[in-house]
Amino acid sequence: MYSAIPTHPVPIDDASISLPMLGLIRAGFPSPAADFAQERIDLIKQLIVHPQATFLMRVRGDSMREEGIFDNDVVIVDRALRPVHGHIVIAVVDGEFTCKVLYQMRGRIKLRAGNPTYPDIVPREGQTLEVWGVVTTAIKTFKT
């Protein structure tokens, strides 16, 4: 995989180094809180690894209930990840997006629903199965 890390040195100036400001230094006992200075958790940073390749989609349907994805959930889709067997993916079937589990074993590829009432989607002869992206997270919002 190609990496964006440059192959030449990048100069770092003083201004590029930022450290949390902890207040004035005093003699005596240090503040016990100082060692634990932390930034508040940022959900975006936690959930999105490849910002340029990440898209959100809204789910319509109940074929993925057993995987914990319900109608009206929003899913985070990362297109930079290489899809492998067992990933929950967004695939393109007949020009439309569908969210399913990727089954990829012994040269066979199909899409499986997380709901026994839905049949597997098996690509027809000569038809390629296009995986659009890999679902990394589902967001469900409850009534408040």
Place this chain on the structure above:
Amino acid sequence: MLALLDGNNFYVSSETVFRPALAGLPVVVLSNNDGCVISRSDAARALGIKMGAPWFKVSHLADSDGLVALSANFPLYGDISDRMMSLAAGLGPAQEIYSIDECFVSLDGIPGDLVDRARRVRARILKWIGIPCCVGIGPTKTLAKLANHIAKNAERKPGSYPAHLAQVCHLGAMPQAELLDLMASTAVGEVWGIGRRIEAQLQEANIRTARDLATADVPTIRQRWGVVLERTVRELQGVACLQLDEQPAPKKEIACTRSFGHPVTTLPELLEAITEFATRAAVKLRDQQSLANQVMVFAHTSPFRSGPRFSRSCVTPLSRPTADTRRLVAAGVAGMRKIYESGYLLSKAGVMLLDLQDDKIEQGALALEPESKDQTVLMGTLDEVNRRYGRGTVTVGSAGTSNKPRGWEMKQARRTPAYTTDWNDLAITRA
């Protein structure tokens, strides 16, 4: 060495990302008010639809050939552009974003196989975002542009150029004879900066191909056409005359972007930069006698540095086409306020003026207050005040007069949802 990377059929390709069913179909994107064609899929091109064709002249193809027409969705294009530019920046140490779908990247100091590197960046943009690109590489901007033209046509029209030059074409590493052969297959009008009028004059003087121009007598060129064309000839000969951030010809978008000398973290500092960029872009806009309909702003952290990453953009539609610096600055500042978040070391930001039109075809649909053409004196005063009383003194105040989008003024009957910029417009996946 320089690379020019651009997205193929950029607006149509951006639409296809979220509507995969459009792949392979004849699709066009229409300008503001659904007036004329501003982007075509290859299949639409094959139907003979020309760039700029008025919609009413080609709309019959919807019934006869299944032509799909979409209203321009600038919030979507702005976001996709921002993603693409941020990946393209990985090609080399410096980037000039030239328009919404094109950028020059300096390859200075990059060791190894440049073609291979360009192919990998291209593959990444295709996989990560879904936009097919072409990359042209050459020792000058004009040659990088020519290389891009060859890369695109070798792919689009097999037989026009050798097939191995499709998608990525490097003119800086081939024997002179081969380069001249490629130039001989390229009409002179395809050379960067050669407009219709000059093309006709060159044809008359029997300069028909890029090769004819590259081998023309330089003093004659200068005497008859001036230094601008002379510069183009020298650039074709491999002598760099245009640095990053210099262009020869009027453009369909105007960009003013810059990497910061040191990372920017605060909003006032960022707004000051945006004000300056918008001001400069406005001057360029007036210079080429155009009006803008949309203002895009963006800000990034460095792709070369670890730490929390930030990459956002925002397109603000203007209530009416304008070249007024104040309106453009206000729209840019309003957009940046929307996307800014503290806690990031921002390394780059920019302003892009989109959806440009000739200032002579002003649409006086609604008689709003009259607009004066040139506010440079006012802006100069503003800069002076800021210099005297401290940064951001007046900038932030001007931000208050934000341009609220007024959808009702624009006809956008065929617009797709704002898939990436509106929580209520997310693409739907079946499950």
